[in-house]
Amino acid sequence: MPKAYTQIHHLALRAFTTNVFKSLGVPDDEAALAADVLAYSDEHGIDSHGIARLKTYFDLLKAGRINPRPNLKVLREKHAVSTIDGDNGLGLVVGPKCMDIAIEKTHKHGSGSIAVCNTNHYGAAGYYPLMAVKEDFIGLSMTNTTKGVAPFNGKEKMLGTNPIALAFPSLNEPEVVIDFASSTVAYGKVEIAHREGEIIPLGWCLDKNGLPTNRPEEMIDGGALLPLGSTKEGSGHKGYCLAGAVDILSAVLSGANWGPFATPFAINSAMPEIQVGKGIGHFFNAWDIEGFRDLTDFKKSMDHWIVTMRNTVAMEGGTKVLVPGDPERKSYSIRMEDGIPVHQIILDQLKTISQSCNVPLP
Incomplete structure (x- = not known):
């Protein structure tokens, strides 16, 4: 481990994060939930979406830009479909609650689709479909984000990184978790x-x-x-189209701010001059596999799919073929033993937060 990093036990980091959110007025159970979403990233090697983001949540809550005690409201509903207003709450709290609603609808209707507006950054997209997998459902989540990506053939920021994530249960093999940004x-x-x-x-x-x-x-x-694919030769138009689909399902459909109007996830960024909706948006979906085929048969087929992909002949000099979710599982097994590596710059931020909130740093 390079000297620039300090190892912190995963439970200590969870406790610190929970107590920081509590100190900022987030209810105890919701503070623990928000910390769980961030911990998922750190524990699975997704360092861009974990404790490194706490300073931004801290700044926005401190400045009153995020509501620490949101009251979610159903704006519209029709059977398995609903739109939820997140009341400008932490996306780390609004997201899990709305995924729970999608799962509840799936138990009742066989599928559930939830569009969300008036919410904020919700962490790693892969956290949410895994909630559905625990119920033996297929899960999906996506969100639009602050503008940072140029459309294909453009040079100015108009779309967010707009990630999409899906997860599929299996029988004896670990679940397949697909989680990626629509930007390169x-x-x-x-x-x-x-x-x-x-x-x-x-x-x-x-x-x-x-x-x-x-x-x-x-x-x-x-x-x-740049969008996924980057150039014409790399089929960058496909990443642009994917980002557009996420933007439309998450924000245009829910009534959130889309494209360049998405509210920024940074305390020092000016709000867009024009608001075309409320906050940013998410989209969640879950499907009951039993509506398609026998659950056990599906999970056996998933095992077969996973083993077949892993047994692909690797490129000369390359590493072996993995399935989506394998790298994160490897990181998890290491970090549960060794702790979470926290960069010195992030550690300095945590020290500032610790002093401001009077929450001891582990």
Whole structure:
């Protein structure tokens, strides 16, 4: 482990995060829920969406930009479909509660679809479909985010990284978890490279002049991420279309702010001059497998699918083929033993939060 990192036990980090949220007026059970969503990222190696984001939630709650005690409201409902107003609450709380509603509808109707407006950043998208997998359902989640991605052939930020995640249960093999941004890379990975003083691959970003760059600071200083695929040769139009679909399902459908009007997830970012809705938006879905085929048969087939993919002949000199979710499971097994690696820059932020909230840092 490089000297720039400090290992912190996962339970100690959870407790610290929970107590920080409680100190900011979040109810005890919801503070623990929000901490669980962030801990999922840190414990599974998704360092861009875990404790590294606590400072932003802290700043926004402290400034009154996020409601610590939201009262969720059903705006519209028809059988298995509903739109929920998140009352400007923490996405880390609004998200799980709305996924629970989708799961409840799935128990009743065979599927459940929930669009959410007036909410905020909800952490790692992969957390939510795993809630459905615990019920032996297929799960899906997506969200729009602060503008940071240029549309295909464009050079200015108009869309968010707009992630999408799905999870599928299996029988004896671990579940399949698909979780990815619709941009070539998540913004958090550019931040990590910047903290490490590293360059990034060409094809990830543009600078403020719309030119390709491999320097993370040039993207952060007025540049833009590229959609998945980046260029015409890489079929960047597909990433743009995927980002558009997420934006429409999460925000246009729910009545949230879409595209460049999405509210920023940063205390020092100015709000867009125009609001076309409320907050940002999420979309959740769950499906009861029994409505399609026998559950056990499906899970056996999933095991077969997983084993078959893993047994693919690897490229010469390459690593073995994995299935979605394998890298995160490997990180989880390591971090449960070794602790969560926290970069010194993030640790300094946690020290500031600790002093402000009078919550001891582990």
